[in-house]
Amino acid sequence: MTFLEYAPAPESTSILSLRDDYSLFIGGEWVAGGGERFASISPSTEQQIATFSSADEGDVDAAVRAARTAFRETWGPMSGRDRGKYLFRIARILQERARELAVAESLDNGKPIRETRDADVPLVAQWFFHCAGWADKLDWVGLGANPQPHGVAAQVIPWNFPLLMLSWKVAPALAAGNTVVLKPAETTPLTAMLFAEICEQAGLPAGVVNLVTGAGETGAALVRHPDVDKVAFTGSTAVGREIAKALAGTEKKLTLELGGKGANIVFDDAPLDQAIEGIVDGIFFNQGQVCCAGSRLLVQESIHDEVMDRLKERMSTLRVGDPLDKNTDVGAINSSEQLERITRLVATGIAEGGEAWSPACELPKEGYWFVPTVVTGVEASSTIAREEIFGPVLSVLTFRTPDEAIAKANNSPYGLSAGVWTDKGSRALAVADKLRAGVVWTNTFNKFDPTSPFGGYKESGYGREGGRQGMQAYLKAGK
């Protein structure tokens, strides 16, 4: 065995006790859906994990009615203190079942166990803990005294962080006194089902949390349901646009967390070792399937070659493969459709004059894989500098002055995240001021915290999740 080689260290799946098939979770009951059943497969092996129900319009209606009843009869009238206690209970159970959830998430999504274990699941528990404490303190959210919940919240979440996105949606909604109907993504419904079991375990009143699985039509039926008061969506800008259109003229409140094309700006005085780690974390975390990924690297021209050399060296040490192996850095792409999209966009980038580089790397025979890739010589007008790739592909552009860096960073219809790397604090703050992005990370990247608002400018959507501002999205001013 040579340097940088490791023996495999796979996490055992014996901790899981999964069912072969899962139903919908409506009004505290497991009910079969009216739509066709579908299977979720493990992206790293293409093996079926379990089958799931598709909710048709009737099921969605039943779920919304269950949520309405719970809002009217139990969750709405309940004291903030008691609501908080239920959320604390859930947070504790999430911590106690952390390892099981991490394995299930990694299996279903394809992301490395290192990330589910150290990032996703701890954040999920933290989110519930944080929001639990808000439940009896809503007068201080910033909407004046006695703010009111909207009622029934319809929530549709993506496949890149299945359980984390569930916690970002469910925890603040429940803390504010809303009841929820949530639709997980059709390729990653597994941990939502485990969450339903956790709600049962916590003794959460029936109908407070309802889960409907299915594809796009189920989500469309949910957000369009006339008895829904609030819609929260995380996903693509295209679908966000459709939802905004569908909700025009209704009384429904809407928050959207959509796509991004984050700029990661590296100045010539940046601490390079940290910057290289930040660049890698910014684009290869979760196989780049992150809406706030630092997918456009803007490097000051004078250090371009040095940064590229070091980056390639670092990328050569990334371990791609079995997501359940604790040594794995980069796991599987979530679905064959997503793999096809990434492949197509990279081909376009090369056709438009970009030069692609990837480390030598042997990929598993089964499953969906894409080697970490960096594309240099990218122009601001290139397709891969403008379109969200949602994969482990970094586009590299250069700049000479801070003004040019800011102009290039802002030259996008998106505005979700940005990174700034420089040793000069005054410059970091001045650049952060001018970036049109909802989150700016200075000398770090891809950090999340339930106390910290997250969300976009421009076509990256509206509203914030996390912190006081995130709680406001689930409340209206009291009369």
Added chain:
Amino acid sequence: MATTKTQTKAATRTSSRLDVPKTYKLFIGGAFPRSESGRVTEVTDARGRFVANVAKASRKDARDAVRAARKAQSGWAGATAYNRGQVLYRVAEVLEGRKAQFVDELRLTEGLTAARALTQVEDAIDLWVWHAGWTDKIAQIGGNANPVAGPYFNLSVPEPTGVVAIVAPQSSALLGLTSVIAPALVTGNAVVVVPAASAPLSAISLGEVLATSDLPGGVVNVLTGDPAELAPWLAGHADVNALDLTGAGDLDWVELEQIAADTLKRVIRPEPGLPPETPQRILALTETKTVWHTKSRL
């Protein structure tokens, strides 16, 4: 021509001297151009007598206004909160000195009594003063430090959304206009506003006040004309970040909201009963920016 006839009629109102009727033009980029389309609308008083011709803005004027707003926005947002507060207070001062003109215009076009017109003008002045005081406070109630679980300095602050297109309330022309423009200006947005179609005079006169109140040219742009004609262009314009439909209750605002969805604009829906003096109006036209900065471990 009709104009000659009506001007004669207007002239006979004051017997001692021949008065000078004002030509009301658009307010774009700090200047007062006519509409590029050459169109005007005749404004009459409550008794149907001619008062003035008002420029009728076209799609091209709307585009020019958006361009002027975009150009001015970063400078206005970059001014200190103290400076923006001074300018907004200056608007109140200048308006106070020109009260009589606004009272006359409101009496003429909205048929108000002198007393009610005066109350409305004074309420509008007070609303400018109220907003002037918010510029250096809104970040303190809209933003905060976040105690994240890690070695980071983490701060969330409200920032202006950018260029805001507004359909102003169709009643109480001056007060309605102030209630939508001022909150947008507090944090540093630039504005393209379509004032009440029935009473456009005070909107252009307000433009003259703004032009002499140290507000940088282009920060507020006033497009008199037909809201139903102009609003869809503004709702669909890709360089407009937010659409305030507060005064669009009479239009097909559902359609406007659908058009705005194409570019995922922030939309403020008509919400009757929302008091003019609430920080929620100001915060509705902001984005929250969160900056994380590493802290060393000592």
